[in-house]
Amino acid sequence: MRSFGPSAPVPAATTAMAESPKSDWDTLRRLFPYLWTYKWRVMAALAFMVGAKMANVGVPVLLKNLVDAMTIKPGDPAALVVVPISLLFGYGALRLSTSVFTELRELVFAKATAGAARSISLQVFRHLHALSLRFHLERQTGGLTRDIERGTRAVNSLISYSLYSIIPTLIEVAMVLTLLAVKFDVWFAWITIIALVVYITFTITVTEWRTQFRKKMNELDSTANSRAIDSLLNFETVKYFNNEEFEAKRYDENLERFRRASVKSQTTLSFLNSGQQLIIATGLVAMLWRATQGVADGRMTLGDLVMVNAFMIQLYIPLNFLGVIYREIKQSLTDLEKMFTLLEREREIADLPNAPALQLAANGSDASVRFDHVTFAYDPVATEGDKSQGGRTILHNISFEIPAGKTVAVVGPSGSGKSTLARLLFRFYDVGTQAHIAQGQSGRILIGGQNIKDVTQASLRQAIGIVPQDTVLFNDTVEYNIAYGKPGATRAEVEAAAQAARIHGFISSAPKGYDTMVGERGLKLSGGEKQRVAIARTLLKNPPILIFDEATSALDSANERAIQAELQNVAQNKTTLVIAHRLSTVVDAHEILVMDAGHIIERGTHAALLAKNGRYAQMWALQQSAD
Incomplete structure (x- = not known):
């Protein structure tokens, strides 16, 4: 984890x-x-x-x-x-x-x-x-x-x-x-x-x-x-x-x-x-x-x-x-x-007074994502004059862009800051405020050219869908958990999303079908089943920006290949950030970023990174030999 x-x-x-x-x-x-x-x-x-x-x-x-x-x-x-x-x-x-x-x-x-x-x-x-x-x-x-x-x-x-x-x-x-x-x-x-x-x-x-x-x-x-x-x-x-x-x-x-x-x-x-x-x-x-x-x-x-x-x-x-x-x-x-x-209790993350909603085209054609010189730490960063307090810097001057409708993948060892990118994009934490700059943090994140801390959080999160690595479900029915991506969705829409996530057959085979209870935090389902419910939920939401945080990590090889194809199909014409450990799932990405200790150490396409014979090529060779 x-x-x-x-x-x-x-x-x-x-x-x-x-x-x-x-x-x-x-x-x-x-x-x-x-x-x-x-x-x-x-x-x-x-x-x-x-x-x-x-x-x-x-x-x-x-x-x-x-x-x-x-x-x-x-x-x-x-x-x-x-x-x-x-x-x-x-x-x-x-x-x-x-x-x-x-x-x-x-x-x-x-x-x-x-x-x-x-x-x-x-x-x-x-x-x-x-x-x-x-x-x-x-x-x-x-x-x-x-x-x-x-x-x-x-x-x-x-x-x-x-x-x-x-x-x-x-x-x-x-x-x-x-x-x-x-x-x-x-x-x-x-x-x-x-x-x-x-x-x-x-x-x-x-x-x-x-x-x-x-x-x-x-x-x-x-x-x-x-x-x-x-x-x-x-x-x-x-x-x-x-x-x-x-x-x-x-x-x-x-x-x-x-x-x-x-x-x-x-x-x-x-x-x-x-x-x-x-x-x-x-x-x-x-x-x-x-x-x-x-x-x-x-x-x-x-x-x-x-x-x-x-x-x-x-x-x-x-x-x-x-x-x-x-x-x-x-x-x-x-x-x-x-x-x-x-x-x-003060809201650490609050909308600015009269903040506008995030404005994007209906088809998401302008939904580009840009990280602009982002430096971030969960704890305040220690200054040169005072090392007695402060915490580890997670991201160091990170800059990259996901063009609208393209896919950018981020790979690297655990603890390199990959998932922090997703949390910052969802604005669970802020960067670029005066308080953060004073603590050594800086930068900005733009979607469609708009700074995300200048727009409402509701409109920002409505535009982003995520399939997390660790899926937690509500103690309710399968239908409720899938429909959570789009409250008020019809049974037909829920079933269509389940079919796209390759879980419709499993649900239909259960005695209660879509009325099957998933248990506390979804513990009645296997890891792969929970992850497919999460995929169906995000497919139903159908946002212009997608984040796949090791979305197939809990699946077996056969289902991983099938769902990977579905995810690639869904990601067509959508701005997609893929956080991955298995390099085989990101070979078709528009750009691949290799992160280590909060730094981007390599970037390029799959072929270009292999040709560099650097860290990415070493990771690729290691995983291929393991497979």
Whole structure:
């Protein structure tokens, strides 16, 4: 397998930005625009929430009147008429109103919550596809997908806990404190306020302390998940080397670290819950002592005592979960901030503002490709004054041209920079920017006379098709993988491409035909079958520029000759770059470039290079004798 060079570290500015901590308010401000898209639903939900809390506060008041109304003489006819009709039905109506307003709030706001989660997730997904190849070479798939999954859940959790728990509780506290202070003496309000302040301060302080353990749990969870997915993706390698126990041991080590962090988190949670219960019990005792004393002194009725007790229960039941709610909100903000950090990750390769699309003739008659003095390194190049940092230069002042409709082949040993040419042509990396020139990199790549960094990436990649050396397929049907070259292609077009790639017979012989599943990364197919699917996919795309990166390397000799003929037929009148190891596949090329250590050491036609009796002639003689 050819090396594409080392992956460079993320630029310092990007890393610093990604790792700089954001405040919770910054995260909430990022979330707000997504919710405000549904502003009418937000306002309606808030109105229903206030209505639910007003009805909820009215329940203890009505209960007080019901208790006081029961202080009538036994046998009084009013007991059978006034109490059941006016108070019992009123009490039931308020209870029902609380539930109705709550359900209406959730019903109205459900679309806003789901819509915000969908918008953020889609934006992150698009952004990840827009990030550079460098980012994707460094990422860990398991950890990244877990971060996105938790971030999506965090939107729902954050909105649910804040809108359905915190804000309603604050509204209810304000209403109850006002009612107690106005109707009775101010000490009822002060006792409630002091208890709430102590409760909230204790909860926030302990929860902030516990957050470090929760973060550690999440990090270990992501690490364990990444290890598991990486091991399963490399299932065959694990089996080849009989390392099932080794992988299980590595996974178990991560699970053990996660278990220890989980126990620590649970221990601190128990401390938090115990402290909260102590504060709640103290506040309730103080309130009931004050109310009992009021009844004994004749300043309050039994109904007032019942009302105060009901208020305390209504307030402290949601507050009892404040620690859990606050912790979940903090965790949701942390998870959401991680997902927003992905959105803030700078695009290393970005289109210029108002960049035009690549303009080529419909028949590709002007689709020439030109590498003009290209020098490139995956890592920044070390300067003469500072050799302590920097990486190996992959390409050294490379210049060549593929005329429109012609084929140029690049040959040479592994690591000579051949496949880097394809990556630069697809603009997975840039050359020629001011930053790259400062790092010792330079040059430009032109298609049809247009600098590829001046046009949109979408139009550039639409004009190029590639059959890579290492083909990776989607875990879907054969038809889906071939049709991926042209989304929306008909079955007839897919079959025509498969016939051209000499794989139609194999597909037709399968029980499910084109509906056959290829498995994870196409592992149900052989190497040759996967490569022929890749060839069919590129044939279906039918671009004016083709890249064959050892397109027949996984095929046997008979199929290689057959498909080589098909590829030559397809490459007629198309601009083609062939990266090859087997020289017999490029003898008809318009020009052959021989590369070594990032330099073009020979160039010419097959006959001319043999006549030179240089490196190419030596490679040819070696392969002929091996054959």
